[in-house]
Amino acid sequence: MATLTSTSVHTSNLFSREAIAEGTMAFRFTKPAGFEFRAGQSIDIILLNPPETDEEGNTRAFSLVSAPFDPDLMIATRMRDTAFKRVLRDAPVGMQVKLEGPSGSFVLHRKAEKAAVLLAGGIGITPFLSMVRQATNDKTQHKIYLFYSNRRPEDAPFLDVLKEVARQNPNFHLIATMTQVAQSKGEWKGETGLINEEMLAKHLPTLQGPIYYLAGPPAMVAALRRMLINAKVDADDIRTEEFSGY
Ligand SMILES: Cc1cc2nc3c(=O)[nH]c(=O)nc-3n(C[C@H](O)[C@H](O)[C@H](O)COP(=O)(O)OP(=O)(O)OC[C@H]3O[C@@H](n4cnc5c(N)ncnc54)[C@H](O)[C@@H]3O)c2cc1C
Incomplete structure (x- = not known):
């Protein structure tokens, strides 16, 4: 290792x-x-x-x-x-x-008792696909919730792969959301709008307690961090990977 x-x-x-x-x-x-x-x-x-x-x-x-x-x-x-x-x-x-x-140290925590909440915007999905596929392969007991935001389904890399992993792994919950669905050529039945406190509260058993992982362009990571702090998530439970260069 x-x-x-x-x-x-x-x-x-x-x-x-x-x-x-x-x-x-x-x-x-x-x-x-x-x-x-x-x-x-x-x-x-x-x-x-x-x-x-x-x-x-x-x-x-x-x-x-x-x-x-x-x-x-x-x-x-x-x-x-x-x-x-x-x-x-x-x-x-x-x-x-x-x-x-x-x-880097942007890796899943080892204690499976603590849930992992992954927040991704667009290309920020990259480290998370690795994490959820490895966790599924290893049959870890972590509860993993992935909130994945894109403008339209056609902009969302690996959406089909993630849906398939969610079918295989009962501990993995995929919550995909589209922010500009009206501009999509296809139909979309999932969540819409930005990832916010209300959306987290709807899908998570509890907001305080999980470890949160944020990845993507720096402005998006900063906005998600502010949202979590406003939702009274402990700053020590927030881990980030900024794709500087975007
Ligand atoms: C730890 C880490 C992980 C990363 N992981 C990924 C990843 O998985 N996938 C990924 O795609 N990137 C990732 N990145 C970012 C990646 O390293 C590049 O910086 C990014 O892809 C941009 O590269 P580029 O060649 O498009 O732009 P660059 O040539 O690097 O551009 C640099 C500067 O030019 C500006 N710029 C260039 N083109 C445009 C444009 N079209 N519109 C607006 N501004 C522009 C940028 O704002 C930036 O300030 C990661 C970065 C880090 C630090």
């Missing part, structure tokens, strides 16, 4: 990519021999001699979407028009990259 502080540099190869939601892609890389991580941790991907670059450089941090039990490493990202992402989008399969990591 990797410790939470050890990082090292590895060589890896891109071996597939796929569109997983509107403007959003997943990339799979080979898992280097000896690479171990805990669900929720992140890596730096370093492009080697890319055909183009910009002032942000050739390195970006990504949470691992794949679970530790998976044979490969997957990341997912919103495909903004930056040099790094154009290179990733157009790279030939087999392209070699350097991976640095794993990093």
